[in-house]
Amino acid sequence: MPKLNHSTIPDENHVVRRCGHQVIERDLVSNDVIGLFPKSMQLRVDKNEKYLSMNLLEHCSGSKKDRLKAVVAIQRSKAATRLSLQSGIAVIDAKRIRKIGSEHKRTLTVRHTPNSGDVSYSRVSGLPLDNGDELLTAALADEAYQDFMLLYQVDALPE
Amino acid sequence: MPDIVALGRSAQQPLSASAVVDPIMSPIERPSQGRAEGSLYQPQIIPILTGAEKLESDLFKNRAELKLLTSKVAMHLSFEQRQSLFLSIDRLLAAEEWEDESYEIDLESFQSFLRFVIHAKIEHMPNIGVGPGGTVLAGWHAKSKSVHAEFFPADHCMLMIKLQSDRGLERFAWRGHVARLRDVVFHNGAIECL
Numbered sequence: 408m409p410k411l412n413h414s415t416i417p418d419e420n421h422v423v424r425r426c427g428h429q430v431i432e433r434d435l436v437s438n439d440v441i442g443l444f445p446k447s448m449q450l451r452v453d454k455n456e457k458y459l460s461m462n463l464l465e466h467c468s469g470s471k472k473d474r475l476k477a478v479v480a481i482q483r484s485k486a487a488t489r490l491s492l493q494s495g496i497a498v499i500d501a502k503r504i505r506k507i508g509s510e511h512k513r514t515l516t517v518r519h520t521p522n523s524g525d526v527s528y529s530r531v532s533g534l535p536l537d538n539g540d541e542l543l544t545a546a547l548a549d550e551a552y553q554d555f556m557l558l559y560q561v562d563a564l565p566e
Numbered sequence: 567m568p569d570i571v572a573l574g575r576s577a578q579q580p581l582s583a584s585a586v587v588d589p590i591m592s593p594i595e596r597p598s599q600g601r602a603e604g605s606l607y608q609p610q611i612i613p614i615l616t617g618a619e620k621l622e623s624d625l626f627k628n629r630a631e632l633k634l635l636t637s638k639v640a641m642h643l644s645f646e647q648r649q650s651l652f653l654s655i656d657r658l659l660a661a662e663e664w665e666d667e668s669y670e671i672d673l674e675s676f677q678s679f680l681r682f683v684i685h686a687k688i689e690h691m692p693n694i695g696v697g698p699g700g701t702v703l704a705g706w707h708a709k710s711k712s713v714h715a716e717f718f719p720a721d722h723c724m725l726m727i728k729l730q731s732d733r734g735l736e737r738f739a740w741r742g743h744v745a746r747l748r749d750v751v752f753h754n755g756a757i758e759c760l
Contacts, residue, residue, distance in 0.1 A: 427667045428657055429696040434703045435650055440656075444705060445714055445726060446697040451667075453699050491663040541739040543725050545714070 416517045418502035419515055422461035423478045424448070424551055429463050431557075440557065443497065447557040448547035449538045463519045466497060466527035473566040476503040479561050481525055492559035497551035507550060511543040622661045628670040629659050635676060642684040647691055655696040658747045670702030674719030678744050679704065681721060686748035687760045706759035711760040713751055723747055 416422065421552040430447040433440055459538055460461040467477035475496065501517040508515030522528050538544065626700055632655050640648060657663075659671065679702040683691075692715075695703035702717040710730035717723050725747060727738040740750050 427665055428663050429668055430703070432693050432695060432703075433657075435654070435691060435693050441693070441707065442705065442712075444695045444697070444703045445700075446695070446703055446716065449698075451698040487666050488664070489667050493663050494665060502744075541724060541726055542737050545737060548727075554587070 413518055413520045416463060416501045416519050416529060419426070421464040421498050421500045421516060422531070424459065424461050424499065425482055426495050426497055427472065428491045431495060440518065443548040443552045443555065444547045445541060445545040448551060449543045450534055452481050452538060452564060457536060458532040459555045461529040461531060462527040463529045469535065475556070475561050476564065479558060481527055485565060490558060495555055495557040496561065498554040500552050503550055504547070507546045508533060511540060511546065513540065513543060529543065581699070600689045605679040621664060625659045625661050625664070631673055632671055632676055633678055635673065635680065635759070636670060639680055639684060650691045658694065658696050669696050669698060669700045669701060671696055672719065675701045675717050678719060682717065682723065682744040682747055685745060686760065687702065690760060694728050708759040709757045713756050716746065718745070725750060727751065727754050729755060
């Protein structure tokens, strides 16, 4: 299969980041989601990650809820086991990612890098490989939480 | 007729079939006493767990170990603190929520976290998460302030403080020993979170 073209994602487009249920911050008493731990936007050093995995929202067609459902369907098809309904997805616009990077003296690149298993696959590169910039990842996690939904909420969106 | 006859007794003396033989040597165990050859124990069947059963078994073990660690220092924790820890452990290590990218909680990281909770005498228990490798994530919030910490093995931790002041958003990051964590939070104006 020929290699699919990689391209820079324009500022006005959005990427979707999957967040496992263990990095979602929940209130101890109410169990309500109140944020994302900064770890949700860090590289997994034990898996030798060099970039954050994302999905390009605009690659999917339809309204925003259709696109969110399509992205979750892609993520489910790639997962070896079922995804927890208490995990979630965060939508971030590419412009904000670049701006947060520049505020922390980092050049973050946001690229659409499709592959045969996931044509919406994208990545954010330029983060320190040792996760040494905690302020950067905390700022990205705060930004990601601005537009965040749990999987069961995405599933419940009307068709 | 004596009831006990030594083995070395003269052959001239008649032996009664009902007499009990007094052993000169202590009895030794013979290999075939109703057991499998060479085995001192009854054979046991140990099931090899796979898939969901293995996952549930592993998670049960992890939860039990964490609760055991907590119970060892229970005298330093209030009932509410212990209860909130146990609830968080059960939630984070629930088999029904388990995914490829989930991690068991590292015992040494949890020890560092417990040491901080006891040493710092915190008033509010944090919201808890799990980082890659099983590190313990903790978050506290109070008004326009938040404190996030990650606990590593050997009493190391990483701290992040966020404050919304009149001058705008302020963030601090710090790494060090858990014994210093409370002081760092205090001196950066976020002690009410703890």
